[in-house]
Amino acid sequence: MCGIIGYLGYREVYPILINGLKKLEYRGYDSSGISIFYKNGYSLFKTKGKVNDLEKKIDFLKKKNKLNGTVGIGHTRWATHGEPNDVNAHPHVSNSNNIVMIHNGIIENYHSIKIFLLKNGFTFNSKTDTEVLVNLIEYIKYENNLSLEEAVRISLNETIGAYSIAILEKSNPETIIIAKLGSPLIIGIGKEEFFIASDPIPFINYTKNVIYMKDGEMAILKKNKELDLRKIINNHKLHPIIKKLKINLEEIEKGEYKHFMLKEIYEQPKTILDTLRGRLLISNEIIYINGIKSNKEKFINATSIIIVACGTSWHAGLIGEYLLEKYTRIPVEVEYASEFIYRNPILSKKDIVIVISQSGETADTLSALKLAKKRGVFVFGICNVVGSSIARNVNAGVYIHAGPEIGVASTKAFTSQITILTLIALKIAKYKSTIDNFFYKKICKELSLIPEKISHIINNHNSIKNISNKLYYINNFIYLGRGINFPVALEGALKLKEISYIHAEGLPAAEMKHGPMALIDENIPVIVIALIKSNCYKKILNNIQEIKARKGKIIALINEEDVQVQMLADYVIKIPNTVEELSPLITAIPLQLLAYQIASLRGKNIDQPRNLAKSVTVE
Ligand code: M6R
Numbered sequence: 001m002c003g004i005i006g007y008l009g010y011r012e013v014y015p016i017l018i019n020g021l022k023k024l025e026y027r028g029y030d031s032s033g034i035s036i037f038y039k040n041g042y043s044l045f046k047t048k049g050k051v052n053d054l055e056k057k058i059d060f061l062k063k064k065n066k067l068n069g070t071v072g073i074g075h076t077r078w079a080t081h082g083e084p085n086d087v088n089a090h091p092h093v094s095n096s097n098n099i100v101m102i103h104n105g106i107i108e109n110y111h112s113i114k115i116f117l118l119k120n121g122f123t124f125n126s127k128t129d130t131e132v133l134v135n136l137i138e139y140i141k142y143e144n145n146l147s148l149e150e151a152v153r154i155s156l157n158e159t160i161g162a163y164s165i166a167i168l169e170k171s172n173p174e175t176i177i178i179a180k181l182g183s184p185l186i187i188g189i190g191k192e193e194f195f196i197a198s199d200p201i202p203f204i205n206y207t208k209n210v211i212y213m214k215d216g217e218m219a220i221l222k223k224n225k226e227l228d229l230r231k232i233i234n235n236h237k238l239h240p241i242i243k244k245l246k247i248n249l250e251e252i253e254k255g256e257y258k259h260f261m262l263k264e265i266y267e268q269p270k271t272i273l274d275t276l277r278g279r280l281l282i283s284n285e286i287i288y289i290n291g292i293k294s295n296k297e298k299f300i301n302a303t304s305i306i307i308v309a310c311g312t313s314w315h316a317g318l319i320g321e322y323l324l325e326k327y328t329r330i331p332v333e334v335e336y337a338s339e340f341i342y343r344n345p346i347l348s349k350k351d352i353v354i355v356i357s358q359s360g361e362t363a364d365t366l367s368a369l370k371l372a373k374k375r376g377v378f379v380f381g382i383c384n385v386v387g388s389s390i391a392r393n394v395n396a397g398v399y400i401h402a403g404p405e406i407g408v409a410s411t412k413a414f415t416s417q418i419t420i421l422t423l424i425a426l427k428i429a430k431y432k433s434t435i436d437n438f439f440y441k442k443i444c445k446e447l448s449l450i451p452e453k454i455s456h457i458i459n460n461h462n463s464i465k466n467i468s469n470k471l472y473y474i475n476n477f478i479y480l481g482r483g484i485n486f487p488v489a490l491e492g493a494l495k496l497k498e499i500s501y502i503h504a505e506g507l508p509a510a511e512m513k514h515g516p517m518a519l520i521d522e523n524i525p526v527i528v529i530a531l532i533k534s535n536c537y538k539k540i541l542n543n544i545q546e547i548k549a550r551k552g553k554i555i556a557l558i559n560e561e562d563v564q565v566q567m568l569a570d571y572v573i574k575i576p577n578t579v580e581e582l583s584p585l586i587t588a589i590p591l592q593l594l595a596y597q598i599a600s601l602r603g604k605n606i607d608q609p610r611n612l613a614k615s616v617t618v619e
Contacts, residue, residue, distance in 0.1 A: 002090075002104040002617075003027035004185070005202050006073040006166045008176050008221050009193025014067040016195075017074035020202030021051040023252065026406055026607070026614035027104075027198055028078025031089035035100050036069035037173035042100060043067070046089035050608075051076055071173055071223070073166045075102040078613040081110070082127025092131040094138035095122050098170045099148065101137070103130040104198060105162035105183040106618050113158070133159065137167065149220050152177050156218070156232050162363065162617070164213075166196055179218035179232060183617050184361050184389060187211040187219060187227065189242060194221045198615075199385070200245055201252050201404065208245040212387045243387065251403045259606045261407030261499070265592050266458055268412050269451035271402040272585070275416040279423055282448045285441050287427045289420075291380060291396040298378050299428045302352045304331045308340050308368040309356040310616070312410040312494065313417060317356050318487035319584050320421035326581065327429035337364035338619070341371055353379045358405055358413035359615040360388020367619060369393055382420055384413050398424075407607045408614045409499050411592045414491060415454075415585050422447060422582065446578050450585050453576040457589045464590055467555055467571045468597035471525050475502055478516065479591070480509040480543065481529040482536040488529060488584045492591030499606050500599035509536075509543040522551040527594070529557045529587050530565045533580050544568050557587055 003024025007016045017034045032054045033046025043066065045058045061067050075090035082088035090102045107113070110129035113136050118124075122135050133155065140158075141151035148169045156163070162182025168175070178185060178196055188195030188203040188210055195203035200210050211227070213219065217238065220228040229238040257263035279288055292299060305324055307317035314336060321332040335345070337355075341364065347353070353372040357365045360383040369390060372379050381390050381397030384405060391397060400416035426443060429435035471477075477496055481489035490506035497504050507516055509528065520526070526547050530540045541564055544554055548568055556569035559577045566572050573590045599606050 002078050003076045003198045004073070004102045004104050004164060004166055004196070005075075005198075006102075006176055006178070006196040007193070008071045008174070008223060009190060010070055011193065013069050013072035014062065016203075017072050018051065018055055020197060021054075021074045021076045023202045024198055025051055025076050026408060028076050028613045029608050030077055030079050030084030031086070032074070032076040033089045033091055034072060034074040035091045035168070036067060036072040037168055038069045039173065040170070042168070042170060042173065044091055044093065044100065046086060046091065048085050048089065071168070071176070073100070073102050073168065073176070080106055080618055081129045088126045088128050090130060092126065092128060092134050094134045096138060099134055099138050099141075099167060100170075101130060101134040101165055101167045103133065103163055103165045104617065105164060105181070107133050107159050107163065108161040109159060110161075129161075133163075133165070134167070148172065148175075149177050152179060153218060153230070153232055153235060156181070164198065174223040176221045177218065178213070178221065180213040181215050181232070182363065182366075185213045187213065187221070189227070192224060194227065196221070200247070204245060204247055204252075209242050210245055211240050211242055212392065214392075246386070247404060252406065259407060259596075261409050261411060261596055261606050264405055264407050264412045265589070265596065267403070268415050268589065269455045269458070271412040271416050272419050272451050272454065274401045274403070275419040276423075276447065277401070280444060280447060282444060285444050287423050287430070287444070289398055289423060289427055291398045292424055292427050295378070295380070295396050296431055298352060300431050301350060302330050303348060303350040304333065305352045305354060306345070306347070307332060307334045307354045307356065308337045308365060308372075309334075310337050310362050310364055312414050312491060313356040313358060313365075315487045315491040315494070316414055316417035316421065317354075318490070319418050319484055320354070320356075320425070322484045323422055323425040323581060324428070327425040327435050328432055329434050330428070335368070337362065337368040340368045347372060347375045347377045349376050351377050353377050354382065355379060355390055355394065356382045356417055357388070357390050358384045358410055358417075360385040360390040361615045361617050362390070363617050363619045366390055366393065382417060384416070406614070408609055408612050409495055409595070409606070415588055418584055419447070443579060443581065446582055450578065450582060453578060453586055454589055456576055457586070461590065461593050463571070463573050464593045465597055467573070468594060468601055470571070471555075472598045472601035474523065474525055476519070476524055477502060477504040478519065478524060478526045479504060479506040480512065480526060481506070481587075482509050482540055483534060484581060484584055485529040485531070485534070485587055488587045488591065489527075491588060492527060492595070495592055495595035496598060498612060499595055499609050500602050500604055501610070502598065509540055512543060513546065517546070517550065520547055520550040520552040522553070525553045525555055527555045527557070527591070530562070531557070531580065531583055531587070532559045532562050533577065534583075535580070541565065541568070557590055
């Protein structure tokens, strides 16, 4: 994880670095640092804590002109090697103090390199793999009398692992060398200026012309010179491909909202519409997804579909399993990416692997994708971030177009992922004639009504606020669902855990009696998704009775016309009705709001929960 930023040009670099790091904090926020280069030297500041802490510590230096300079790099960290503290924060410098480096990723063979360097008289201040790499570069450079760029190239060929790095040298302050393998790195091309960052958001108000660096590439950025792009393995010169970004500034600002998470929850009526735009043509009931259409035969003939993802995207995958199996009758398995890659999965050439990732950078999901491709399996991607590593590596795919998601807790990406999975399932079912036409039309129609129904929940969520006020101090919650709403129970529990640090468990309601019922007493809130049109409605009623009999507190998500659950529950949250298959798009919303309200009452840092990062680029 970690976020990196750099600038080389004619503007004052300090505000670019500090403001850029604030935008990258979703990638890690346990420490941060910057280094500014000027003629014959550089300054370096780093500290444990957030970018704000760094800013507070050094901002006064502005007045003393000690932060002046037009070249620099910055880093916000999510610790892998070494605890979050001032020493382990980036940038790191080589023993001679000549070379300065920032790094996102993990150097897996850092230990053996470190031993080698220790034997050669090097010393280390930090516990990081980055300090090892910067010293390897120094060793190779001075031992062989090489240019920095050549030393970087040779050193990187000696390392195993993942990285995106930016390096500068004291004696050459107008050159930044960058390289990428595994971790993302984007170059922004302005007029006589270069930006670099882990994603383009920190520099989109300066330029929208970008180069997405590919794995195994390095670039040499020099003031007033053309960018020099090379292959790390053999130094071959490459032709850079410049793309135009389509993100707007307001998409990445909080606006009137207190938190990005709240903004993103509220955006869902719009983001679902954006996901559907051009894909669900409701007037003539046509679903159009280019990536599916151009691979029609593969989907029709698929023997099985394996969905691979992590976290919230994995929960969306579980809902996808339900939808795909129901409509297409193709067997589906859903795998945690981190498990999939280590158990030699059985894959046949007629299988299809679907990878789901909001960021498109999750290391485990990327590895799973690569494994499947290596085995000759067709890989289809569902991503949000355009141009991300996963999006660029799949055989075919679809963007969910939910717009930048900045809150660490995923919300709008989840509902857009479900929306796309619904469209995919319906489209394949149509190709295979495994869906009744009347039913197909009904689902299409219902799908087009979902944004309006979500708006209704958002505009009427006082009951959720009241419930949060009553329960926010409790330290354990259970979430129950059945069928297609079981993954929503998992997702509701994950939301609560990650932003309020409350222990929460999601379960299929009927599993309670196989063990978890022992947890029930008058102190434990049980949140039950109990929809009247669910084919398990009667069974859920029984499950609720069983919990009530043991004095558990029931908070039920019910439809407006429900009477029976309402009579049993301690609190209810009423939601609009829809067909069961689409209900996760509705039930997810109150659970997101509940988690938000509780975390807010507990005074937690909602957009940047402790120990987490938005984009998990380490395995
Ligand atoms: O970017 P991805 O969808 O691949 O990320 C996967 C998970 O890391 C992510 O969903 C995580 O679980 C979220 N913080 C959940 O809110």
